[in-house]
Amino acid sequence: MNALLEVAISMALVYTLLSILVSYITEAWQRWKRTRGAVLRKSLETLLNDPFNKNFCELLYEHPLIRAQRKNDNHQPSYISTSLFVTAITDVLRREAVRPHIFMTTDGSTHVDEPVNRNPYEDIRLGIQSLAYSPLKVQLLSLMSETTDESSLLSRFGAWYDEYQQEVSSRFKSKARVKTMIISMLVAVIVNVDSISLVHELYRNKEMRAIVVEAAEQYVMTHSAPETPAAEDSTGTTTTVSAEEELRILRERIDEVETYLGSFGLPIGWTRDACGAQITVEPGVMGFVKEFAAILKCKFTSSSFDQMVLTIIGWVMTAIALSFGAPFWFDLLNKFVAMRSGRTRPQSQNPAT
Template sequence: MFGLKTLDVGIGMALMFLFVSLICSAVREFGELATKTRASTLKAGIVEMLGSSRVEAFFEQPHISALYKGNYQGALVSSILSWIPFLGRTKLPSYIPSGNFAKAALQLIRSETTLASTAALAVSDVRAWTGPVPGDQKPEDDLRKAVRSILDSTGDDLNALQTGLEQWFNSTMDRVSGWYKSRTQIWLLVIGFVAAALMNIDAITVMQRLSTDDKLRDQVVAQAGSTIAECTKDPAQCGAPPKQGGTPDTLNTKLDNIKAATAQMTQVSWPIGWSGGYPDPQFKLLSSGPSDKNDAAAAYAAMTGWDQLLWWLGIIGGWLITAIGVTFGSSFWFDVLNRFMVVRSTIKPDEKSPKEKSKS
């Protein structure tokens, strides 16, 4: 039966994953600052939509150039510097509103027609532009296909065409966001594993200790309650995105999240960390007493090489589980923790702590 002890272990594991996720997501954001992969991924999506020959002209359009400093060539990075953090990052925008894209695309189309510079663009001009280019043996590009498809479905309406271009852009950006999220998941897995190894956060050992140590479990549940209260007041502390119209999330916020998470981890005696070059909580489990390091060292030395390898593989497996948990993100673990705490609050006092039997 699902009991309070099992629920408290789940609360402890969710809280641990929340703390580690906050640290790793903040590290990932620092990496994003150094490399600006959002901007380069967005540019790759624009190239796919418009073709490489139109990219510079697109980013030079007023509706797009207003979103970054300088000109297109100045925003690019030299291939020699591309691998160097900060120096090798693109200065192109990380986000383009769909309305800006549609207006810039229409201006691109206009520049490829034979209209005079002062003439207004009409739907008939766009229709003519979507036709085959005389003497052009190249395959038809995606922009022409998309515009023709939009005109065929909406009719000869320039406003409808702009709306269709916005929808095309949004649907493509959903796919581009998928590219970015996939890369982010991989980075979080790597960062999570490195963090778990450096801090020796072995999910298996943590769960074992929570299952057997009543004092630790009570401390963790109390900490979970205070964490829920703090994150409810300030959701950014638990990695929640800023509300619409609110103050944008900053790197200072991410740095504060790292400090807060590490401080929280030290408030409770979590079974993590290293001591004397050995993973401390796992090493202590080898001894007959909780703090007898000499006994643990003797037990470790008495193990065969194969047993020592299996022992380390078990620890590495725990680090990997921690890393996998990180990929779900801090918002996910905050939601799980919150649900667990709500369920716990509904348990009757008698179920939490059975009454003592009468001595009479």
């Protein structure tokens, strides 16, 4: 029973460390591809779709309030707060009815005069009513019919946006899950973490198990629950991370994984494999790719069919485990360690998503 628990602790530690790496790579990928910004834009295109009037999403994105969120011409904000959305969209709608006056003086110069002392609630209503019939107009009018003044209108629009964003968020998460799964698989193969052989080795090797369990206990004591990496803060706004910073953080994550896993003598990685020793290491990315391809070829040509299948199943199991995420494995690790030592450790203050 104790041996099984120790194996579970060891596996949870391995999965925790690797899933931190996976979640970091996933986030970095999303940051680089600007996935969140693109998903938000697409979702707003759908929400404000109006084939009979204007592209209100474009007008919203070109509104000075939203434009201010952009870092450069190619950047799309990954997050638009409810208040910002409501203020900008109501202003866009208001401008359908009320536009600044343009005056020309006799010398040919142009002057602009913004109308004053108007009722914003009525202006928004007029703006919506001025639109040609469309599903969006019907939607906006029905939202408006539930309100009596500007403040109730703003909160109703806010609730409408929030409800929609929740739906979008769940759609985004399900897409992100697929990406996480793919990256997990890549990590499992590149790092060569075959869960079946790992469990087998840990169960068989008592000394190795003891070292890993001790490290796991240390890890739990010294670390808090892992957070989503620097790309997003709690409000979802993207922070700027340079390419150098990105690489530095990635290097740190890899070093941490190496420090822990490398010192245990676990059957992880390629160089410890019989094949790895036969390959000459070349510098650079191409060298790495060549080396990796040669190792894979060597591994599969020197293995029997059954071994090959088992290895692939082991990788898939690792990938599935890693896709659960670092917080899940850290939490489990915490529970296993507590179970073994007969004490409970306080839960982390900041559980990540």
